[in-house]
Amino acid sequence: MTTALPPRPARTPAQVYRQSLWLLTARDLKVRYATSWLGYVWSVLDPLVMAIIYWFVFTQIVDRTIGEAPYIVFLLAGLLPWMWFNGAVGDATRAFIKDAKLVRSTRIPRTVWVNRIVLSKGIEFVAAIPVIAVFAVIFGAELTLGVLWLPVAIVLQAVLTVGLGLIIAPLVVFFRDLERAVKLILRFLFYASPIIYGLSDLPAGLGLWASFNPLAGIISLYRAAFFPDQLDARAVLIAAAMSILILGVGVLVFRRMVRAVLKEV
Amino acid sequence: MAAPESAGRADVVIRVRGAGIRFRRNRRGRRSFKDLFAGRNRRSRPGEFWALRGVDVEVRAGEAIGVVGRNGQGKSTLLKLVAGVMLPDEGSVDVVGGVAPLIEITGGFVDDLTVRENVYLTAGLHGMAKHEIDARYDEIIDFAELRDFVGTPYKHLSSGMKVRLAFSVISRLEEPILLVDEVLAVGDKAFRDKCYARIDELLAGGRTLFFVSHNERDLKRFCTRGLYLDGGALVLDAPIRDVLAAYGRDHGGTAVAE
Numbered sequence: 001m002t003t004a005l006p007p008r009p010a011r012t013p014a015q016v017y018r019q020s021l022w023l024l025t026a027r028d029l030k031v032r033y034a035t036s037w038l039g040y041v042w043s044v045l046d047p048l049v050m051a052i053i054y055w056f057v058f059t060q061i062v063d064r065t066i067g068e069a070p071y072i073v074f075l076l077a078g079l080l081p082w083m084w085f086n087g088a089v090g091d092a093t094r095a096f097i098k099d100a101k102l103v104r105s106t107r108i109p110r111t112v113w114v115n116r117i118v119l120s121k122g123i124e125f126v127a128a129i130p131v132i133a134v135f136a137v138i139f140g141a142e143l144t145l146g147v148l149w150l151p152v153a154i155v156l157q158a159v160l161t162v163g164l165g166l167i168i169a170p171l172v173v174f175f176r177d178l179e180r181a182v183k184l185i186l187r188f189l190f191y192a193s194p195i196i197y198g199l200s201d202l203p204a205g206l207g208l209w210a211s212f213n214p215l216a217g218i219i220s221l222y223r224a225a226f227f228p229d230q231l232d233a234r235a236v237l238i239a240a241a242m243s244i245l246i247l248g249v250g251v252l253v254f255r256r257m258v259r260a261v262l263k264e265v
Numbered sequence: 266m267a268a269p270e271s272a273g274r275a276d277v278v279i280r281v282r283g284a285g286i287r288f289r290r291n292r293r294g295r296r297s298f299k300d301l302f303a304g305r306n307r308r309s310r311p312g313e314f315w316a317l318r319g320v321d322v323e324v325r326a327g328e329a330i331g332v333v334g335r336n337g338q339g340k341s342t343l344l345k346l347v348a349g350v351m352l353p354d355e356g357s358v359d360v361v362g363g364v365a366p367l368i369e370i371t372g373g374f375v376d377d378l379t380v381r382e383n384v385y386l387t388a389g390l391h392g393m394a395k396h397e398i399d400a401r402y403d404e405i406i407d408f409a410e411l412r413d414f415v416g417t418p419y420k421h422l423s424s425g426m427k428v429r430l431a432f433s434v435i436s437r438l439e440e441p442i443l444l445v446d447e448v449l450a451v452g453d454k455a456f457r458d459k460c461y462a463r464i465d466e467l468l469a470g471g472r473t474l475f476f477v478s479h480n481e482r483d484l485k486r487f488c489t490r491g492l493y494l495d496g497g498a499l500v501l502d503a504p505i506r507d508v509l510a511a512y513g514r515d516h517g518g519t520a521v522a523e
Contacts, residue, residue: 010362016392023389031377105366105373106390107349259352263288 013109020108024099024116029123043124044131047079054196066197068227070139076132077223078195081153084125085161085215086186091117092165093172093179100265110258114165118158126154136226146224146231153221160214160243166250170257173264194219199232207235214239214246276361278442278473279324279347283356286342287315316342317497320356326441329474331488331505333512339497340477344368344444347475363392363440367432374430376420380411383419384434391438401437408459409433429456436463443467444475461486481509 011019033039055072058064067074095113096103103113136143172178193215194201202210210216211232217239223230290312317339324330332340345351346358348366373390374383384405388398406412409429414422422430436443443464464487468474478484484491484505491508493501501511 011392011394019392019394020390023386027378027382027386099375101369101375102373102387102390104350105369106387107364108390259354262351263286 017109017112020106021112021116021119024112025120025123028116028120032120040127043083044128047076047083047128048131051075051079058196066201068198068230070135070141073132073136073139073141073226074198074223075196076135077226078193078219080125080128080132081157081219081222082190082193082195082215083128084121085157086190087124088118088121088161089164089168089182090186091121092168093182095165095169096173096261096265103262103265110261111166111254114169114254115162118161118165122154122158122161141226143225144228146226146228149221149224149231153218156214156221156240156243157218159247160218160239163243163245163247163250166254167246170254170261173261174257189213189215198223198227198230199235200230207232211235211238212242214242218243275325275327277323278326278361279322279475280359281320281322281343281346281356282358284320284343284346284353284358285315285318285355286346286351286353287313289313315497317346317353317494318355320494320499322492322499322502324473324475326473327468327471328490329468329488330476331484331491331508332475332477332494333484333491333508334494335516338494340494341368341446343492343494344446344475344477347442348444360442362442363438364442364444365391365435365438365440366444367435368444368446369431374419374427377418379416379418380406380422380430381415383430387434388438391435391440393438405433405437408437408463410456425453425456432460432463436460436467441471442473442475446477447479484509 032043038045051072054075058066059071064071092114095117099113103110135141168178168182172182192210193213194210195215199207199210199216199220211234217232217235217237220230220232220235320339320343332343334340342351344366345368346353347360348364348368349358349360350366350368373387375386378386384402385395385398388401388405389395393401406415409426409432411422411426411430414426419427419430445464461483464474468487474487476484476487488505491501491503491505492499493503493508493512495515501508503511
């Protein structure tokens with residue numbers, strides 16, 4: 001018969017957090033890639049097809065007056081971060097529902113349920129960055145020092161997405177309608193954010209208001225790698241302030257609702 | 266409070282103070298967006314009840330506690346509070362050291378993952394490092410008698426296999442506190458005997474046991490102290506014999522099988 005081993009050494013909260021975050025992130029990625037043959041290609045194909053459609057419409061059908069050339073690189077620099085944002089916020093609506101069994105039976109820090117989504121989608125985003133590099137080489141887009149803003153852009157986007165996830169995930173448990181509302185808002189936001197156009201293409205006066213959408217400043221940071229003129233300091237500062245504000249609201253909402261969520265899932 | 270002699274001056278590992286938790290009476294009645302904007306009074310909560318209220322318990326290391334009560338009187342809720350998978354609305358629940366909770370018949374396993382993946386995921390989420398799981402993996406599988414099914418998706422297992430796997434993983438977490446809800450009633454007799462031997466072993470190793478059961482024989486076998494819950498309140502905290510006697514008196518002794 002087996003012997004009862006002595007209790008395992010206790011782990012620090014940080015260790016527990018990291019381990020559970022990584023376990024769930026890795027599982028998300030594994031499930032996504034193990035079940036499909038093309039795996040990685042799919043996560044790149046989606047933004048790529050969209051980029052080609054918009055490129056075709058705006059350069060081959062109508063004369064492009066928005067964005068910068070090469071337009072396909074301009075598009076990808078906005079579309080890839082958008083895929084991360086869209087995927088993470090969209091999946092956050094199911095953060096608790098999808099893994100209800102695990103949520104009910106383990107006591108890992110609850111924010112992990114949201115953060116693993118942002119992390120796994122973020123890893124896919126980083127893995128897709130080489131695609132832009134390939135297109136930049138093909139179409140002769142010149143890499144500038146603006147690429148140094150890339151880490152800042154990633155951090156800001158992570159802050160923003162985590163904040164939104166912390167607000168949306170617990171609310172959806174009580175208001176299922178929110179799941180569909182979020183989808184609709186995301187679709188609106190795609191056109192309301194400077195993805196297929198640049199912030200400077202907006203009519204004068206609208207630019208300031210558009211900057212209150214934190215994605216405007218964040219995408220301008222990404223684009224600075226190839227298009228230094230796209231960098232809009234005012235938009236970036238507003239984006240940073242908005243992202244931190246949203247994260248703060250998210251933490252408050254999440255803390256208030258977590259008790260009720262655990263009863264409901 | 267009558268702590269058994271054997272516990273002596275051992276440290277308090279579970280401290281429940283004035284704990285209360287309330288639920289909505291109608292779980293299915295989800296609120297929709299309309300309610301959110303319908304103003305404060307519509308959102309007041311007439312349909313809520315306290316599943317547990319004003320519960321005070323202190324448990325010392327090495328105690329074996331049986332929780333008794335009719336269905337719906339708060340037994341499982343108390344276990345969930347101790348397991349930390351639910352948080353009290355009032356009062357506090359403090360647990361020193363880790364908890365190995367066997368409170369859901371499914372053990373929280375994921376349908377689409379294989380047995381092997383589930384073992385690593387669940388044990389990992391309960392705080393086990395990968396090398397610790399590696400060291401125990403074979404034993405977990407052998408104990409659950411699932412050697413031929415490690416690559417099978419969890420959803421294809423029979424309900425008996427699921428319980429075996431859950432008990433096998435949770436009882437191998439090596440945590441100082443073990444919580445067992447009435448899940449063992451499902452397994453066949455041979456496996457139940459094996460589980461009981463494992464629980465005996467863990468108790469001999471100084472573990473603390475929180476045990477919910479309707480089976481008087483099991484309660485007497487493992488537990489020294491009993492908690493009797495009724496209507497969400499702790500009505501009696503005494504040696505298990507006294508608790509079972511009181512429970513039998515209140516409910517005609519028919520609910521428990523001797």
